[in-house]
Amino acid sequence: MPASHTAEHASHDLRHHFADMEQQKETATLGMWLFLVTEVMFFGGMFCAYLLYRLDYYTAWVAGSERMNIYLGTTNTAVLICSSLTMVLAVHFAKLGNRKATAIFLILTIVLGLGFLGIKAVEYHEHWVNHEVPGPNFHFEAPKPGASLQYSPKNVEIFFSLYFAMTGLHAIHMIIGVGLLTWLLVRNARGDFSPYYNSPVEMTGLYWHFVDVVWIYLFPLLYLIRHK
Amino acid sequence: MASAAITQDEKTNYLNADYGIKSWLLTTDHKRIALLYLISITMFFFLGGFFAMLIRLELLTPAGDLVTSDTYNKLFTMHGIVMVFLFLIPAVPTVLGNFLVPMMIGAKDLAFPKLNLASWYVYMLGGGWVLYAIITGGVDTGWTFYTPYSTTFSNTNVVAAAVGIFIAGFSSIFTGINFIVTIHRMRAPGLTWRRLPLFIWSNYATSVIMVLGTPVLAITLLLVAAERLFHLGIFNAQLGGDPLLFQHLFWFYSHPAVYIMILPGMGVISEVVTCFSRKRVFGYDFVALASICIAVLGFLVWAHHMFVAGISVYAAMVFSLLTFFVAIPSAVKVFNWIATMYQGSISFETPMLYAFGFIGLFTMGGMTGLFLGSLGIDVHVHDTYFVVAHFHYVMVGGMVMAYMCGLHFWWPKITGKMYPEGWAKLSALLTFVGFNLTFFPQFILGYMGMPRRYHAYPPEFQVLNVLSTAGASVLAVGYVLPMIYFVWSLRYGQDAGPNPWRAAGLEWMTSSPPPTSNFETTPVVTWEAYNYDEIDKQQEVPVAS
Numbered sequence: 001m002p003a004s005h006t007a008e009h010a011s012h013d014l015r016h017h018f019a020d021m022e023q024q025k026e027t028a029t030l031g032m033w034l035f036l037v038t039e040v041m042f043f044g045g046m047f048c049a050y051l052l053y054r055l056d057y058y059t060a061w062v063a064g065s066e067r068m069n070i071y072l073g074t075t076n077t078a079v080l081i082c083s084s085l086t087m088v089l090a091v092h093f094a095k096l097g098n099r100k101a102t103a104i105f106l107i108l109t110i111v112l113g114l115g116f117l118g119i120k121a122v123e124y125h126e127h128w129v130n131h132e133v134p135g136p137n138f139h140f141e142a143p144k145p146g147a148s149l150q151y152s153p154k155n156v157e158i159f160f161s162l163y164f165a166m167t168g169l170h171a172i173h174m175i176i177g178v179g180l181l182t183w184l185l186v187r188n189a190r191g192d193f194s195p196y197y198n199s200p201v202e203m204t205g206l207y208w209h210f211v212d213v214v215w216i217y218l219f220p221l222l223y224l225i226r227h228k
Numbered sequence: 229m230a231s232a233a234i235t236q237d238e239k240t241n242y243l244n245a246d247y248g249i250k251s252w253l254l255t256t257d258h259k260r261i262a263l264l265y266l267i268s269i270t271m272f273f274f275l276g277g278f279f280a281m282l283i284r285l286e287l288l289t290p291a292g293d294l295v296t297s298d299t300y301n302k303l304f305t306m307h308g309i310v311m312v313f314l315f316l317i318p319a320v321p322t323v324l325g326n327f328l329v330p331m332m333i334g335a336k337d338l339a340f341p342k343l344n345l346a347s348w349y350v351y352m353l354g355g356g357w358v359l360y361a362i363i364t365g366g367v368d369t370g371w372t373f374y375t376p377y378s379t380t381f382s383n384t385n386v387v388a389a390a391v392g393i394f395i396a397g398f399s400s401i402f403t404g405i406n407f408i409v410t411i412h413r414m415r416a417p418g419l420t421w422r423r424l425p426l427f428i429w430s431n432y433a434t435s436v437i438m439v440l441g442t443p444v445l446a447i448t449l450l451l452v453a454a455e456r457l458f459h460l461g462i463f464n465a466q467l468g469g470d471p472l473l474f475q476h477l478f479w480f481y482s483h484p485a486v487y488i489m490i491l492p493g494m495g496v497i498s499e500v501v502t503c504f505s506r507k508r509v510f511g512y513d514f515v516a517l518a519s520i521c522i523a524v525l526g527f528l529v530w531a532h533h534m535f536v537a538g539i540s541v542y543a544a545m546v547f548s549l550l551t552f553f554v555a556i557p558s559a560v561k562v563f564n565w566i567a568t569m570y571q572g573s574i575s576f577e578t579p580m581l582y583a584f585g586f587i588g589l590f591t592m593g594g595m596t597g598l599f600l601g602s603l604g605i606d607v608h609v610h611d612t613y614f615v616v617a618h619f620h621y622v623m624v625g626g627m628v629m630a631y632m633c634g635l636h637f638w639w640p641k642i643t644g645k646m647y648p649e650g651w652a653k654l655s656a657l658l659t660f661v662g663f664n665l666t667f668f669p670q671f672i673l674g675y676m677g678m679p680r681r682y683h684a685y686p687p688e689f690q691v692l693n694v695l696s697t698a699g700a701s702v703l704a705v706g707y708v709l710p711m712i713y714f715v716w717s718l719r720y721g722q723d724a725g726p727n728p729w730r731a732a733g734l735e736w737m738t739s740s741p742p743p744t745s746n747f748e749t750t751p752v753v754t755w756e757a758y759n760y761d762e763i764d765k766q767q768e769v770p771v772a773s
């Protein structure tokens with residue numbers, strides 16, 4: 001980019017402790033990736049628990065998984081993938097300095113994110129009505145003697161504990177993501193972003209994609225277990 | 229341009245650049261945040277020490293007479309939680325690291341100054357939750373929160389304590405991310421990786437552990453809290469859940485966490501030993517790489533805490549072997565410090581005395597760690613005072629000694645004032661003597677079979693317990709004394725000048741206390757680390773310009 005433009009924008013976008021915009025950008029990117037590493041470890045603890053119990057109690061996992069609403073789950077997966085696309089487009093237009101298009105795609109991403117959370121709430125409600133929420137009111141039928149799938153309803157309660165812990169934590173990440181997108185929308189309207197300074201949009205994009213990827217793992221692990 | 233000729237009172241520095249409580253609470257200057265941390269961490273240190281004194285007083289007599297067994301359970305739990313999570317883990321990185329990392333690499337600040345301030349608020353919020361847990365009756369699970377006791381049976385305030393530690397964990401994560409990015413991206417021109425001070429290397433390794441380990445502890449404690457609050461059944465044995473899973477997840481963080489505590493301390497010792505031996509560190513590359521090796525190997529040994537918990541014998545053998553491997557990089561460091569001193573011009577200022585204390589006590593702590601890593605001996609001394617003594621030799625004898633060492637060494641830089649040398653030497657001596665008197669008897673007690681975490685014991689153990697309590701009193705004096713003379717020195721101490729120790733390192737090439745932007749102009753580094761031979765030849769430090 002031409003030096004004169006850089007100097008012009010650098011004055012108010014460059015934090016005092018960086019030498020130039022490039023250093024500032026690289027720093028933000030590295031920091032964000034490191035944060036995502038901590039997120040991988042954060043979810044990793046639960047994936048580890050999931051793996052252990054799935055190996056121990058496979059039939060209970062099948063029984064629990066059959067109670068998942070696969071239609072709503074699939075719809076939600078599609079919703080999230082679409083939201084990743086709109087997010088990428090928001091980042092793209094922010095880099096071009098197109099404020100209007102950035103705003104449109106940020107709003108679309110927010111709408112899709114809220115849609116995901118709404119559908120998730122419907123699913124949680126179904127589990128609540130069916131007594132599938134762990135705790136004193138948890139109830140799960142024991143298999144009939146001679147049925148092809150034998151499992152202990154107690155083990156199914158562990159499955160649902162992990163289901164709520166994992167999807168719940170994912171949902172909290174989605175809510176934080178929607179909050180970040182709203183903040184971006186305000187800053188975008190204020191005219192904070194330009195082709196020279198758009199790190200917040202890009203960093204939020206990385207976060208949003210990460211949260212999507214977590215779901216891409218959660219979906220098959222929780223919804224798509226079928227009896228072999 | 230910084231030079232030895234600057235007189236302090238003409239200069240504005242980070243301390244007098246701005247006044248008022250707001251300028252401190254909203255500061256993004258890494259040096260001021262370091263001081264915020266110093267004050268809050270010192271408070272938690274004395275709170276944890278207060279619990280320790282009560283424990284030692286109870287153990288003065290064989291009968292459980294001072295406090296009830298329930299209260300005693302809470303005392304050692306709160307001592308552990310406050311000391312481990314609110315003092316040992318954050319102390320060196322957030323106080324000394326915060327102050328020194330940007331200065332040592334010639335940067336104006338950490339990469340994310342606001343995140344740095346946020347980390348202090350998060351730390352205080354976590355600490356506040358822990359205080360709330362203490363005030364509302366305390367916790368009695370031990371600092372390890374073992375399930376199913378913590379999830380099902382304890383009727384104390386487990387959730388508040390777990391949430392407090394969960395929150396404080398994020399402050400560690402923020403600090404870790406900040407340090408790694410800063411060290412990668414903010415180094416001064418010419419400051420290559422192999423010219424970095426070893427303090428930077430050790431803080432880098434520490435940050436890696438913080439970033440990779442802390443989230444696992446966070447999720448583990450979150451699951452414990454969720455299990456108590458929402459009746460999730462992840463560790464619940466009644467549902468077929470596995471309490472061992474909790475132990476695996478807990479120690480996956482909490483073993484590496486001891487390296488979060490000790491590695492930055494080792495960095496301090498490397499700086500001090502070279503300075504007071506007037507020599508380049510022996511085997512720079514090996515000491516630097518040893519930090520990374522410790523960080524990596526530290527993640528592969530966690531199950532040595534579970535040898536008697538019912539893990540498979542083969543797994544136990546592998547974890548035992550891996551535990552022995554950690555001794556190699558640790559020993560590399562100890563040998564290299566000693567080799568650095570060999571034929572050096574050693575002088576015995578206070579920081580060096582603390583460093584000597586560190587090397588001796590850490591060696592003992594580390595060696596007894598090998599005893600515990602051996603399967604047979606571990607079965608014998610597991611859950612006895614032998615473990616308590618080993619842990620305190622590494623943590624108090626090692627880490628706290630190093631922390632005090634660093635505070636004395638950089639106090640002139642932080643405040644611009646010298647502490648009184650005579651009193652400081654006395655406190656170093658008291659700490660060393662008091663420490664050994666407190667904890668050496670505990671090795672013997674443990675070997676004789678006195679279990680930990682009991683408030684009463686058979687009368688034949690009394691003599692050693694009295695010695696231990698007496699030692700703890702001496703140790704307390706050794707810690708209170710520096711508090712007093714450090715505060716005293718702020719007003720009455722001699723002006724330190726930019727470099728009272730004639731030490732190498734960029735932080736000494738600017739005025740004391742440093743200006744807000746650390747350096748008037750960004751330094752350009754053209755020399756190797758620890759160039760003491762050149763410094764002594766010139767009789768003055770190379771000038772950064």
Ligand SMILES: [Cu+2]
Pocket residue numbers: 482483529530532533
């Ligand atoms: Cu360990």
